Amino acid sequence: xxxxxxxxxxxxxxxxxxxxxxxxxxxxxxxxxxxxxxxxxxxxxxxxxxxxxxxxxxxxxxxxxxxxxxxxxxxxxxxxxxxxxxxxxxxxxxxxxxxxxxxxxxxxxxxxxxxxxxxxxxxxxxxxxxxxxxxxxxxxxxxxxxxxxxxxxxxxxxxxxxxxxxxxxxxxxxxxxxxxxxxxxxxxxxxxxxxxxxxxxxxxxxxxxxxxxxxxxxxxxxxxxxxxxxxxxxxxxxxxxxxxxxxxxxxxxxxxxxxx
Amino acid sequence: xxxxxxxxxxxxxxxxxxxxxxxxxxxxxxxxxxxxxxxxxxxxxxxxxxxxxxxxxxxxxxxxxxxx
Numbered sequence: 423x424x425x426x427x428x429x430x431x432x433x434x435x436x437x438x439x440x441x442x443x444x445x446x447x448x449x450x451x452x453x454x455x456x457x458x459x460x461x462x463x464x465x466x467x468x469x470x471x472x473x474x475x476x477x478x479x480x481x482x483x484x485x486x487x488x489x490x491x492x493x494x495x496x497x498x499x500x501x502x503x504x505x506x507x508x509x510x511x512x513x514x515x516x517x518x519x520x521x522x523x524x525x526x527x528x529x530x531x532x533x534x535x536x537x538x539x540x541x542x543x544x545x546x547x548x549x550x551x552x553x554x555x556x557x558x559x560x561x562x563x564x565x566x567x568x569x570x571x572x573x574x575x576x577x578x579x580x581x582x583x584x585x586x587x588x589x590x591x592x593x594x595x596x597x598x599x600x601x602x603x604x605x606x607x608x609x610x611x612x613x614x615x616x617x618x619x620x621x622x623x624x625x626x627x628x629x630x631x632x633x634x635x636x637x638x639x640x641x642x643x644x645x646x647x648x649x650x651x652x653x654x655x656x657x658x659x660x661x662x663x664x665x666x667x668x669x670x671x672x673x674x675x676x677x678x679x680x681x682x
Numbered sequence: 683x684x685x686x687x688x689x690x691x692x693x694x695x696x697x698x699x700x701x702x703x704x705x706x707x708x709x710x711x712x713x714x715x716x717x718x719x720x721x722x723x724x725x726x727x728x729x730x731x732x733x734x735x736x737x738x739x740x741x742x743x744x745x746x747x748x749x750x
Contacts, residue, residue: 604734607741614744615740615743665733668730
């Protein structure tokens with residue numbers, strides 16, 4: 423068996439994080455690499471889709487208008503209204519922008535000829551997270567003032583005094599370090615892992631296809647897995663866009679909430 | 683066979699989040715089965731818990747690649 427695998431072929435090189443870096447498509451600027459171009463393209467796609475779907479807005483919606491309104495309604499009702507509550511209206515544009523942007527960029531991972539989820543480069547999730555971070559702290563400080571906000575954050579009522587020694591630093595770290603870190607890492611990690619998984623099965627299938635006849639049969643299995651996982655990835659990509667927006671809404675809701 | 687111990691570490695780091703995710707969705711399914719109209723209230727809570735538990739596994743994965 424092993425001599426069949428090693429027949430006149432170099433050993434299989436598993437995909438690694440090095441596969442996520444591209445040379446510039448033209449010129450030598452990092453602004454011309456695939457992820458950056460995809461991000462720019464995603465903005466065009468989103469703007470075009472929602473402009474066209476809302477252009478001929480009618481009481482009886484066309485199919486396209488219905489699709490556009492469904493996405494908007496989903497973000498407004500089940501993320502905005504349900505989570506933030508009364509004051510949700512002014513955060514809907516923010517949440518909607520995050521949701522559509524993340525969703526489109528994630529779905530690039532399975533669109534033929536693109537096949538790269540932009541969010542698998544940590545810079546993009548981090549920059550969205552910085553926005554969320556600034557917004558929920560700004561909202562809280564504006565509503566409660568810096569002092570009361572920090573006090574409520576670190577010293578939640580109804581806890582024995584001695585516990586504050588541990589609780590206050592933990593709560594402080596949660597708000598200022600853990601939340602943004604997990605928010606960015608979750609999206610990045612999921613997209614990174616998903617893309618790596620697809621790479622592994624397609625590259626493995628290709629390698630086995632070049633091997634001896636006996637091994638070729640397993641290539642079918644590997645490609646089958648790649649196809650199945652692509653559908654699985656689609657679900658994960660939509661779910662991660664939802665979770666990212668949901669958590670952003672939850673942090674804003676926490677910032678707006680009165681003492682708990 | 684060649685490999686890094688970090689990947690084993692990633693495998694170990696998935697045990698906790700895997701169990702946690704199972705428990706969270708079990709509770710969610712139970713809740714919806716008993717009270718179907720509570721679904722819209724339970725859904726964000728379930729996904730929030732899932733996301734928080736899953737973050738730990740993702741950290742494991744990222745560290746498996748970072749610590750060569």
